Amino acid sequence: MRSWVLEALIEVICHGQYSNLYLKHHLKECPSKDRALATHIFYGTLQNYGYLNYCVNQYVKKKIPNRVRILLLMSVYQLFFLDKVPAYAIVNEAVTLTKIKNPSLSGLVNAFLHRVKQKDILLPDQEEEALSILYSVPSWLVYMWKAQYGIQQTKTMLSWTQQILPIYVRRNALCSTIEDFENSMFTSIQDDLYIYHGNDVAAHPYYQQGKMSIQDIGSYEIACFVDAKPGMHVLDTCAAPGTKTMAMAERMKDTGQIVSVDLHAHRVQLIENDAKRLHLQIVKALCKDARDLENLGLFDRVLCDVPCSGYGILARKPDIRLRMKPEDMDALIPLQQDILERGSLHVKENGILVYSTCTINKKENEKQIQSFLKKHTDFVLLEEKTIFPNKGQDGFYMAKLEKQQDSLL
Numbered sequence: 282m283r284s285w286v287l288e289a290l291i292e293v294i295c296h297g298q299y300s301n302l303y304l305k306h307h308l309k310e311c312p313s314k315d316r317a318l319a320t321h322i323f324y325g326t327l328q329n330y331g332y333l334n335y336c337v338n339q340y341v342k343k344k345i346p347n348r349v350r351i352l353l354l355m356s357v358y359q360l361f362f363l364d365k366v367p368a369y370a371i372v373n374e375a376v377t378l379t380k381i382k383n384p385s386l387s388g389l390v391n392a393f394l395h396r397v398k399q400k401d402i403l404l405p406d407q408e409e410e411a412l413s414i415l416y417s418v419p420s421w422l423v424y425m426w427k428a429q430y431g432i433q434q435t436k437t438m439l440s441w442t443q444q445i446l447p448i449y450v451r452r453n454a455l456c457s458t459i460e461d462f463e464n465s466m467f468t469s470i471q472d473d474l475y476i477y478h479g480n481d482v483a484a485h486p487y488y489q490q491g492k493m494s495i496q497d498i499g500s501y502e503i504a505c506f507v508d509a510k511p512g513m514h515v516l517d518t519c520a521a522p523g524t525k526t527m528a529m530a531e532r533m534k535d536t537g538q539i540v541s542v543d544l545h546a547h548r549v550q551l552i553e554n555d556a557k558r559l560h561l562q563i564v565k566a567l568c569k570d571a572r573d574l575e576n577l578g579l580f581d582r583v584l585c586d587v588p589c590s591g592y593g594i595l596a597r598k599p600d601i602r603l604r605m606k607p608e609d610m611d612a613l614i615p616l617q618q619d620i621l622e623r624g625s626l627h628v629k630e631n632g633i634l635v636y637s638t639c640t641i642n643k644k645e646n647e648k649q650i651q652s653f654l655k656k657h658t659d660f661v662l663l664e665e666k667t668i669f670p671n672k673g674q675d676g677f678y679m680a681k682l683e684k685q686q687d688s689l690l
């Protein structure tokens with residue numbers, strides 16, 4: 282099992298694979314009895330990547346191959362954070378795995394894992410720098426969150442970015458009953474959302490029959506926030522893989538129409554496949570740039586779920602923290618602005634425009650809405666909401682704007 286975790290971590294850390302997609306395609310290669318623990322070690326190591334590297338660097342001064350370094354990281358993660366696995370088993374496994382490809386380093390691995398102790402890890406005095414190491418995020422994110430939300434909220438958010446989240450599923454009320462979900466595999470949490478207690482959702486017959494989909498609580502809340510009603514015409518401008526489109530279509534009882542646009546053809550295919558799986562007829566998927574939607578006409582609801590820095594979903598997608606750069610965040614701001622501007626041209630009078638992100642950053646959230654409203658006096662803000670990362674939940678932002686009737690302007 283640990284050799285599977287090691288290869289999985291190498292793929293994500295060294296070869297840039299996405300953690301969630303890697304698990305989706307490869308977890309089945311791990312023996313089924315070990316999948317829960319393997320997933321825990323995989324996510325836990327990625328969530329604590331910066332801290333674990335910092336610990337290794339305090340003891341190991343010489344350059345070691347990436348494979349051995351990653352093996353040390355996942356072993357330290359287990360020693361420090363998992364109390365169910367005995368230390369001798371972790372050390373023995375690590376030494377055995379080192380002997381396969383780097384036998385000359387097995388002594389170093391053995392000595393390091395016997396010496397490393399969490400209480401001996403010294404953190405910097407400066408609070409922001411210490412938080413950055415402890416929670417494995419760059420220090421600029423800590424400074425930015427502190428400036429925008431205050432130190433207390435920053436610490437709370439940082440601590441929740443380390444949790445292993447449950448898998449949430451949305452029941453498709455159009456082709457299943459509440460009774461179908463009344464068994465030990467599911468725990469009801471709200472409306473049609475459940476915690477799923479199995480391992481591989483996509484292999485579950487309910488998933489294959491279109492009775493359920495994977496969706497986080499905040500993502501579902503955004504789909505509900507749009508308030509798309511049966512029979513309405515809805516435009517989803519950044520729609521792939523289609524999670525919110527499908528939730529809206531189910532809430533609309535598959536009547537009316539949803540035009541779901543995405544820039545990338547392979548991602549548009551994901552929308553089409555999912556609509557088919559869920560037996561939804563009203564979803565029309567289009568490959569288009571959301572900054573150029575000229576002929577699409579007017580809609581009752583327009584959702585702009587824009588590409589964003591993703592700082593709200595660090596727990597679910599821990600590999601974001603391996604690659605985050607402030608310049609990437611800044612590059613997204615004009616794109617988000619353009620998508621919102623263009624989307625707004627397709628809202629009917631009295632219609633609703635929703636802007637949403639899965640990030641916690643006022644520059645991508647509140648500030649975007651403030652600058653849009655300054656330029657567009659024909660829209661009023663009805664509601665805005667930030668869901669901060671929280672127990673069992675990732676972070677999201679959503680704003681609801683109403684297009685005013687011409688006669689009222």
Ligand SMILES: C[S@@+](CC[C@H](N)C(=O)[O-])C[C@H]1O[C@@H](n2cnc3c(N)ncnc32)[C@H](O)[C@@H]1O
Nearest residue numbers: 519520521522523524525543544570571586588
């Ligand atoms: C946050 S994801 C959307 C998630 C989706 N709404 C859901 O609930 O499944 C952002 C999406 O925007 C798409 N995108 C990026 N730039 C775009 C553009 N200029 N026009 C349309 N889509 C774009 C990306 O391909 C990505 O699928």
